[in-house]
Amino acid sequence: MDSFTDVWQYMPHGMCLLWQPWLLLLWAGSDMLIFLSYSAIPIALLTVLRQRKDIPHAGLVVLFASFILLCGLTHLLSIVTLWYPIYPYVGLVKLATGVVSAITAITLFRLIPTLIAFPSPAELRETNDKLRDEIAAHEKTLATLEATVANRTAELREANAKLSVQAREAVHRSANLLSVVSSLTKQTARGHSNTDEFIDTLTGRIRSLALATSTVMRGTDQYSGDLVAVVREQLEPLLMAHPDAVEIKSGSLEIAPDAAQQISLAVHELATNAQKYGLSQSGEGAISLSWEVSGRDADQRFVLQWEETLSEAEREGWESDAGGFGTKLLTRIVPQMLGGTATRTMYDGKLTYRLEAPASSVLADPEDREAGKMATRLVDENFGLS
Incomplete structure (x- = not known):
């Protein structure tokens, strides 16, 4: 030590x-x-x-x-x-x-x-660069999602506004339809003393309204209907009994529900009289039906023309019915409801009915169709309905 x-x-x-x-x-x-x-x-x-x-x-x-x-x-x-x-x-x-x-x-x-x-500085820089890229991509995706949500919200708000208007319009149309049925009932009753005949006539006219409405509802959306489908529904008995005697010359045309109802009434009246006085009696007549839209913009006109070849006996039947409610329906009520005019003439063995009205009162409104499609798409996409 x-x-x-x-x-x-x-x-x-x-x-x-x-x-x-x-x-x-x-x-x-x-x-x-x-x-x-x-x-x-x-x-x-x-x-x-x-x-x-x-x-x-x-x-x-x-x-x-x-x-x-x-x-x-x-x-x-x-x-x-x-x-x-x-x-x-x-x-x-x-x-x-x-x-x-x-x-x-x-x-x-x-x-x-x-x-x-341990990662090297170069690896850390590369990882940081990738992270920055991913953050930028996520931010871009988030911005896109926010824009999509904003657009969908705006679309839904617009669709709700239009659907609200269309709901009120549906109520208005239902009230109009009931008024038409009520008027048809009263006017038909005035011209018939026989109950069975009255019921048959009234039932046929109401059926024509129902067929027009159902044709519109079965279309691509519930706010318009194809005129070809509307008139075929009314001409179905004639087409089945005399397929070679009835010719529809014009093609598809989207029309509004109110116009479909009025045109259905007119075509039904013409077809009923054809069965009563024309084709069903002689079996030799011929019917052609056509329509067109002419003019431009606000001056566009819709014209529907019915041409039917009649025999002498058939002309007498038509003339005897000239003062009835059917004639008033064709020449006064239907054109008045569409804001137009109508004529029914007989010349050289041929009956011609011509209905003319502003295209705006007949053609379907594109905004209504787009609103219906947009509403359907939004419901399908957001709630999984088909």
Whole structure:
């Protein structure tokens, strides 16, 4: 124990250097520079570790700082031993340095796989670039979704407004239809004394209204109907009994529900009289039905023309019915409801009925059709209905 505490039994290290001033200065100066550097490095490492709590494996950094600081302390003690032979104490510091160095080395080797797995700065930059691109894409998608939601909301608001108007219009049309049925009943009753005949006539006229309405409702939407389908419904008995005698010359034309009802009444009246006085009697007559829309913009006119070839006996039947309700229906009521005019003439064995009205009162409103389609699409897309 005396050899550990009685350090003066050893000689100072300066004696080995022969106390040469330049050599002492070189030796001490180098150790002092090393000590100062080794002291600064742990301070820097510990400062970073204190400010960055997210550094992985912080214990390894502490081990490196301790190891470097102890190395620097050994160099400081080397300066002291130039004049004071405290070799036992220097040995203890070197032992501590060796132990810490061994622990640091073992820990470092065990962490080699983990440290190798750390992404490089280039990989981090690439990952950050990808993340920025993904964020930009998500922001773009979010903006697109917000715009889509805004558009759909606007569409739904517009559809709701139009559907509200159309609901009120449906109520109005229903009231009109009831008024028409009531009027038909009263006018038909005036011209018939026989109950069975009255019922047959009234039933036929009401059926023509029902067929017109159902034809419109079976169309591509509930706000318009194809005129071909409307007239075919009314001419079905004639087409079945005399397929070669009836010709529909014109093509499809979308018409409004009110116009479909009025035109159905007119065609039904014409077809009923044809069965009563014409084709069913002689079997030799012929009927042609055509329509067209002429003019431009606000001046457009709708014209429907019925031409029927009659025999002498059939002409007499028509003339006897000239003052009845059927004639009033064809020449006054229907054209008045459509805001137009109508004529029924007989010339050279041919009966001609011509109905003319503003196209705006007959043709379907494109806005109604688009509203119906848009409402249907919105319901299908948002509620999964088909």
